[in-house]
Amino acid sequence: MVMNVSRAIVTSCLRLIGGMAVFAMLAAQAQAQGLLRDTEIEETLRDFSDPLLRVGGLNPQSVDIYLVNDPELNAFVTRGQNIFLHSGLIMRAKTPNELKGVIAHEAGHIVGGHIVRSDYGNRSAYGAMLLAAGVGLAAILAGEGGAGAAILGGAQQFGAVEALAYSRVNESAADQYAVTFLDQTGQSGQGLIDFFNNFRAQEVLSYARRYEYFRSHPLSADRIDKMRERVAESDYVDAVDPPEDLHRHEMMKAKLSGFLDAPQLVFNRFPSDDVSQPARYARSVAFFRAADMRNAIREIDTLIADEPKNPYFHELKAQILYESGQREAALPSAERALELKPDAMLLKVALAQSLLETRDDDQVERAVSLLKSALTQEPRYSYGWYLLSLAYAHQDDDALAKYASAERFYALGDLESARSFAGRAQQDLPRDIPQWRRASDIIVVAETQMDKRRRNQRRTRPLTNMSITSD
Numbered sequence: 001m002v003m004n005v006s007r008a009i010v011t012s013c014l015r016l017i018g019g020m021a022v023f024a025m026l027a028a029q030a031q032a033q034g035l036l037r038d039t040e041i042e043e044t045l046r047d048f049s050d051p052l053l054r055v056g057g058l059n060p061q062s063v064d065i066y067l068v069n070d071p072e073l074n075a076f077v078t079r080g081q082n083i084f085l086h087s088g089l090i091m092r093a094k095t096p097n098e099l100k101g102v103i104a105h106e107a108g109h110i111v112g113g114h115i116v117r118s119d120y121g122n123r124s125a126y127g128a129m130l131l132a133a134g135v136g137l138a139a140i141l142a143g144e145g146g147a148g149a150a151i152l153g154g155a156q157q158f159g160a161v162e163a164l165a166y167s168r169v170n171e172s173a174a175d176q177y178a179v180t181f182l183d184q185t186g187q188s189g190q191g192l193i194d195f196f197n198n199f200r201a202q203e204v205l206s207y208a209r210r211y212e213y214f215r216s217h218p219l220s221a222d223r224i225d226k227m228r229e230r231v232a233e234s235d236y237v238d239a240v241d242p243p244e245d246l247h248r249h250e251m252m253k254a255k256l257s258g259f260l261d262a263p264q265l266v267f268n269r270f271p272s273d274d275v276s277q278p279a280r281y282a283r284s285v286a287f288f289r290a291a292d293m294r295n296a297i298r299e300i301d302t303l304i305a306d307e308p309k310n311p312y313f314h315e316l317k318a319q320i321l322y323e324s325g326q327r328e329a330a331l332p333s334a335e336r337a338l339e340l341k342p343d344a345m346l347l348k349v350a351l352a353q354s355l356l357e358t359r360d361d362d363q364v365e366r367a368v369s370l371l372k373s374a375l376t377q378e379p380r381y382s383y384g385w386y387l388l389s390l391a392y393a394h395q396d397d398d399a400l401a402k403y404a405s406a407e408r409f410y411a412l413g414d415l416e417s418a419r420s421f422a423g424r425a426q427q428d429l430p431r432d433i434p435q436w437r438r439a440s441d442i443i444v445v446a447e448t449q450m451d452k453r454r455r456n457q458r459r460t461r462p463l464t465n466m467s468i469t470s471d
Contacts, residue, residue: 001319001350002038002259002285036067036087039346040312041255044248045085045103048096052104055184056111056177063110069260075102077109087256093195096245101178101192108177114170172223179230188239189231196224247277254278258285277303281316288320296320311340315347318354327357348374349384356391364394375407382411399428403435410442419446 045067050060063081068074071088078084083106093099109115179189231237241249258266258281266286270279284299297320303313318333334351341347348370355367371388375381385408392401406421422439429436 001315001346002036002041002255034069036069036256036259037346038067038255039315039341039344041067041252044252047248048100048245049083049103049107051185052100052107052181055181056104056107058107058110063107071260075106077106077115079115081110083107083110087260091253091256092198093249094198095191095194096241096249097188097191098195099191099249100187101182101189101195104178104181105174105192107181108174109170111177112170112173114174168223172226175223175227176230179227179234183234183236186236186239188236189227189234190237193224193227193231196227250278251281254282255285258282259289261286263287263290277306284316284320288324291324293320293324309340311337311344311347314340315350318350322350322354322357327354330354331358343377345374345377345381349381349387352391353387356387356394359394361395364391367391368395379407380411382408385411399425400435403429403439406439406442410446415446415450419443419450422446 042065045065046060049063049065053060053063058081063083065083065085067090068084068086070086071091072086073088073092074084074086075089076084083103085103089102090099093102175192178192182189182192254270257269261269263286266282270282270286272283280299280303284296284303287293287296287299297317300313300317300320303310304317307313314333314337318330318337321327321330321333331351331354334347334354338344338347338351352367352370352374355363355370358364368388368391371384371391375384375388378384385404389401389404389408392398392404402421402425406418406425409415409421410418419442422442426436426439426443429439
């Protein structure tokens with residue numbers, strides 16, 4: 001299930017030291033592009049990335065990878081070991097090796113400490129941007145779906161700020177790290193060279209016309225030549241992607257196309273006489289988005305017939321049925337998806353959502369258990385807390401419903417609402433249970449952070465009513 005995390009936007013601005021110009025880094029937008037959540041795609045990206053991270057000396061569990069819903073070709077890293085990949089990058093990567101090359105390059109920036117070592121001006125601008133984005137980053141895993149979620153706004157702004165551009169020295173160093181990581185995992189660095197060669201024309205375009213990636217990652221023929229020399233010396237220069245990786249890459253791209261491109265574009269790209277799995281996958285989603293449920297189910301059923309133990313085919317069928325109003329009919333598919341992949345957090349939430357729709361007390365109790373398990377895996381998944389608050393409300397447990405709402409707003413970065421609900425929950429919760437103590441923590445942290453924000457606002461408030469006169 002591809003979930004587009006978008007709606008409410010964090011409105012912030014970056015104030016540079018010394019009263020310099022103000023940059024609207026995270027401006028409010030009518031339609032935020034936001035982030036995408038999907039178990040299948042996230043698993044594919046992790047399987048592609050984790051071996052590269054490990055040989056780079058990084059703990060994969062400490063590196064978060066986010067998929068940005070943006071057709072622009074771009075990827076970037078932030079402090080805290082976060083890698084952001086645009087959907088446009090994945091769609092333009094022709095092979096898994098190309099995509100892995102870009103991921104290895106971004107990992108090279110983390111390993112090389114290039115953000116930390118950037119010059120003072122870049123560092124101060126970058127740090128201020130991250131401070132402004134704090135609320136958005138806290139909510140990045142919200143996945144609010146229909147309920148809406150506050151997320152990082154305006155993904156395009158990240159690549160557009162010239163102050164964040166890496167130096168050519170750091171870019172070359174990241175290239176070398178990437179080739180090393182690929183070599184140490186028995187993979188060719190040729191994919192990264194091919195990826196860059198595909199966009200060599202970017203060198204001669206004006207800054208404004210370049211892809212975002214090549215604004216912040218300056219490309220040069222010298223860089224490509226140095227990589228080519230390293231790759232040619234590798235024992236794995238001729239290594240190719242295994243068939244399984246090629247298939248997963250194509251399925252990932254087909255799924256993204258189905259959810260993000262206009263249905264007619266999908267039908268043109270994957271005509272009915274193309275019976276490959278990626279084509280049927282994309283068409284199933286496109287029919288669903290075009291409200292043609294009969295053909296959507298027909299296509300996904302052919303895939304299930306091919307691979308009855310593929311959890312993601314069952315997950316998609318459940319989503320199609322659920323979102324078309326056939327809530328009870330969606331339950332068996334949601335059950336089967338989770339049965340095939342019992343540890344998948346998003347699948348637990350999807351099944352819990354369907355169970356809540358039954359309004360049956362036993363099913364709601366099961367939904368509560370699933371949501372608690374999911375939130376143990378991702379405590380800041382605010383949509384999970386939203387559903388849990390609904391479940392508690394169904395059970396007439398208003399105190400826990402208020403507590404779950406406090407957690408939801410805390411995950412979204414809405415500290416005022418989080419404090420309010422936590423305070424109301426504390427009034428009704430027994431003092432000897434973990435939820436009461438957690439509510440107390442939320443109140444303390446929220447008040448501390450809000451007080452800090454107020455102090456920062458006072459420090460940065462512009463001087464007014466000041467005039468300079470001369471005799």
